[in-house]
Amino acid sequence: MKVLHTADWHIGKKLHGYDLLSDQAYILDQILKIAKTEAVDAIMIAGDLYDRSVPSEDSVRLLNQTIAKWNLTEGFPLLVISGNHDSATRLATGAPWFNQTNFYLRTRLEDAFVPIELEDTQFFLLPYFEPVDARIYFEDPDLRTIQAAMPKVIKKIQENFAPNKNHILISHFFVAGSSKTESETKIEVGGLDGINGDLLTDFDYVALGHLHGKDALKLANARYSGSPLKYSLSEKNQAKGVWIVDTETQDFSFFELTPLHELTELQASFSELLDPDFYETINRKDYLSILLDDRAIIPNLMNQLRQVYPRIIQVERTNGFETTVVTRLQDENIKEKSPIALTEDFFTAVSQSNLTMQQKNWIETGLHEILQKGGVR
Amino acid sequence: MKVLHTADWHIGKKLHGYDLLSDQAYILDQILKIAKTEAVDAIMIAGDLYDRSVPSEDSVRLLNQTIAKWNLTEGFPLLVISGNHDSATRLATGAPWFNQTNFYLRTRLEDAFVPIELEDTQFFLLPYFEPVDARIYFEDPDLRTIQAAMPKVIKKIQENFAPNKNHILISHFFVAGSSKTESETKIEVGGLDGINGDLLTDFDYVALGHLHGKDALKLANARYSGSPLKYSLSEKNQAKGVWIVDTETQDFSFFELTPLHELTELQASFSELLDPDFYETINRKDYLSILLDDRAIIPNLMNQLRQVYPRIIQVERTNGFETTVVTRLQDENIKEKSPIALTEDFFTAVSQSNLTMQQKNWIETGLHEILQKGGVR
Numbered sequence: 001m002k003v004l005h006t007a008d009w010h011i012g013k014k015l016h017g018y019d020l021l022s023d024q025a026y027i028l029d030q031i032l033k034i035a036k037t038e039a040v041d042a043i044m045i046a047g048d049l050y051d052r053s054v055p056s057e058d059s060v061r062l063l064n065q066t067i068a069k070w071n072l073t074e075g076f077p078l079l080v081i082s083g084n085h086d087s088a089t090r091l092a093t094g095a096p097w098f099n100q101t102n103f104y105l106r107t108r109l110e111d112a113f114v115p116i117e118l119e120d121t122q123f124f125l126l127p128y129f130e131p132v133d134a135r136i137y138f139e140d141p142d143l144r145t146i147q148a149a150m151p152k153v154i155k156k157i158q159e160n161f162a163p164n165k166n167h168i169l170i171s172h173f174f175v176a177g178s179s180k181t182e183s184e185t186k187i188e189v190g191g192l193d194g195i196n197g198d199l200l201t202d203f204d205y206v207a208l209g210h211l212h213g214k215d216a217l218k219l220a221n222a223r224y225s226g227s228p229l230k231y232s233l234s235e236k237n238q239a240k241g242v243w244i245v246d247t248e249t250q251d252f253s254f255f256e257l258t259p260l261h262e263l264t265e266l267q268a269s270f271s272e273l274l275d276p277d278f279y280e281t282i283n284r285k286d287y288l289s290i291l292l293d294d295r296a297i298i299p300n301l302m303n304q305l306r307q308v309y310p311r312i313i314q315v316e317r318t319n320g321f322e323t324t325v326v327t328r329l330q331d332e333n334i335k336e337k338s339p340i341a342l343t344e345d346f347f348t349a350v351s352q353s354n355l356t357m358q359q360k361n362w363i364e365t366g367l368h369e370i371l372q373k374g375g376v377r
Numbered sequence: 378m379k380v381l382h383t384a385d386w387h388i389g390k391k392l393h394g395y396d397l398l399s400d401q402a403y404i405l406d407q408i409l410k411i412a413k414t415e416a417v418d419a420i421m422i423a424g425d426l427y428d429r430s431v432p433s434e435d436s437v438r439l440l441n442q443t444i445a446k447w448n449l450t451e452g453f454p455l456l457v458i459s460g461n462h463d464s465a466t467r468l469a470t471g472a473p474w475f476n477q478t479n480f481y482l483r484t485r486l487e488d489a490f491v492p493i494e495l496e497d498t499q500f501f502l503l504p505y506f507e508p509v510d511a512r513i514y515f516e517d518p519d520l521r522t523i524q525a526a527m528p529k530v531i532k533k534i535q536e537n538f539a540p541n542k543n544h545i546l547i548s549h550f551f552v553a554g555s556s557k558t559e560s561e562t563k564i565e566v567g568g569l570d571g572i573n574g575d576l577l578t579d580f581d582y583v584a585l586g587h588l589h590g591k592d593a594l595k596l597a598n599a600r601y602s603g604s605p606l607k608y609s610l611s612e613k614n615q616a617k618g619v620w621i622v623d624t625e626t627q628d629f630s631f632f633e634l635t636p637l638h639e640l641t642e643l644q645a646s647f648s649e650l651l652d653p654d655f656y657e658t659i660n661r662k663d664y665l666s667i668l669l670d671d672r673a674i675i676p677n678l679m680n681q682l683r684q685v686y687p688r689i690i691q692v693e694r695t696n697g698f699e700t701t702v703v704t705r706l707q708d709e710n711i712k713e714k715s716p717i718a719l720t721e722d723f724f725t726a727v728s729q730s731n732l733t734m735q736q737k738n739w740i741e742t743g744l745h746e747i748l749q750k751g752g753v754r
Contacts, residue, residue: 094471
């Protein structure tokens with residue numbers, strides 16, 4: 001059978017303040033198109049469907065509509081687990097009814113030990129869990145970490161292997177040796193460094209969620225699908241898409257997705273950026289990290305740029321002028337300096353150039369006005 | 378057929394800070410017992426399943442477990458609408474799958490016009506809606522209130538009447554002429570005074586939610602079920618329970634519920650209240666509004682009472698010492714009075730007795746200390 005593997009949708013996630021819901025709706029539609037074109041027999045979603053445990057109403061509506069369309073309208077069997085970003089309890093709403101239409105949503109550790117059999121394959125759905133869940137389930141107070149619990153979990157799963165079937169594990173964890181990016185949650189699962197990949201060798205395929213890059217893990221039989229969209233600048237060079245696993249040939253192929261708006265870096269000078277000859281040749285509505293060549297102070301910079309580029313996520317100066325980092329003034333006598341001298345120091349520190357006479361005049365006039373109104377607060 | 382009518386569960390509601398979840402789990406179990414004993418053919422829940430649009434995880438768990446048990450384990454058909462306290466979008470999660478097991482959850486205005494037919498009866502499920510929903514649905518910008526929209530809604534429902542069936546409306550609104558209590562939301566539906574009861578005459582039964590008293594409305598064919606628990610002190614004398622409607626005999630009977638903890642008023646003196654001969658004769662674990670006969674100041678009053686009565690929701694003095702209401706001092710010369718004189722006036726106003734010499738000394742010492750520390754702020 002052919003099974004599609006996706007994960008880490010993070011519905012409701014914002015990118016530097018931009019609401020991604022329409023980008024997410026678009027990309028989920030692209031995934032459905034691949035599923036239909038490739039005529040897959042089932043779809044696996046390996047956790048982090050939502051970005052937050054309490055998603056917004058708009059996020060709930062998008063997920064509800066998406067899964068109803070995929071399962072009820074299009075008839076795809078769905079194999080879905082909760083991730084660390086999901087509230088297992090909230091996500092589980094409706095789950096007992098979903099089984100009737102081959103929509104298997106599993107949110108508790110104990111669910112992992114009852115395989116779902118579809119055609120030639122047993123699917124084991126192991127949602128994200130906390131060490132406390134393992135302590136309770138195995139009645140073993142020594143299971144303080146996921147690393148300690150996982151051998152027991154995998155062993156118990158393997159006890160349920162039917163020998164004449166393929167065995168696919170769907171799970172949501174950090175596997176040791178994987179490479180991470182900025183947008184996954186920083187807190188390590190169980191406080192340690194991930195589970196041992198050797199535990200996974202007996203599965204024909206392990207469909208992982210949690211890390212956002214499809215190449216984060218190098219194991220023969222296990223893959224992160226990665227997120228369907230770039231959720232941080234550190235993912236700018238990652239190809240985004242889904243895996244399709246063929247259980248007969250034991251092959252898996254990656255199908256790339258094209259987003260509604262790319263996330264890209266753009267290097268240019270301010271005058272180039274505002275020149276139609278420049279911006280009409282590029283996708284100026286992408287999510288943009290702009291690398292600005294200028295060193296000069298440009299009043300009202302962001303507003304001017306946003307007239308042309310509606311989705312700027314960051315502007316950085318390539319030549320040493322960094323808009324976000326301010327060097328802390330080291331002067332010991334800072335309390336004795338006059339407001340004008342302090343302003344001058346500050347300007348020099350962030351622009352690495354000196355005030356012109358005109359600029360000094362502006363500052364003096366401004367400070368004078370403030371002092372007349374009752375002093376600097 | 379026999380149909381049970383309940384509403385206004387408000388799962389997750391707190392009563393004066395007390396978590397009611399275990400009381401709610403208990404009372405929902407009592408409702409199920411009645412449904413089984415009376416062998417009803419379906420259960421109607423007329424809105425406000427949750428107390429808040431974003432319920433807690435514990436609330437979600439309780440509702441999910443309850444409806445799964447009632448519908449999947451016990452096999453009762455469920456007819457459910459959202460109320461003004463529910464988020465229609467969140468509550469709707471899973472709804473497209475629920476129909477398969479005769480669980481009809483409806484959260485949108487347009488759902489009202491497609492009857493659910495069970496045996497001899499057509500059920501019309503009209504959830505709480507906002508005037509804007511009616512404006513969009515009927516493409517009529519003049520529908521500014523629920524009162525204006527409702528005749529159109531009811532007319533359209535009646536167009537779908539099958540003549541040889543009974544017709545039951547399940548809805549969640551304030552019907553004009555009903556009597557309200559404190560615990561319903563104060564904001565009137567649509568900003569006005571409720572819908573006209575005459576609109577409802579063509580239904581065999583109207584199962585209403587919103588008001589918490591079963592006797593709030595006096596119409597031949599319409600009832601509020603009321604909430605299954607007392608959710609405010611103003612409901613202390615209301616009988617709580619469910620209606621069971623017999624569509625053949627056109628009778629409806631009220632089945633009373635006994636809660637895990639009653640909400641009652643208790644009048645006694647402080648010494649009586651702490652006397653085992655007194656408190657061992659009563660249900661001291663009820664939710665209690667205590668009417669205290671004493672006038673004297675009792676240091677550490679609440680802590681002492683809570684040792685014996687764990688669920689006190691309020692203490693009031695019966696003899697003029699009122700803990701919550703403070704009479705506003707009317708003295709015109711209030712700004713010229715000394716702190717000591719003001720304190721004395723205040724004491725007299727709230728206790729209706731004069732300060733003793735000892736009390737005056739305490740106040741003088743206290744005020745002196747405050748003034749030394751830099752004055753009264």
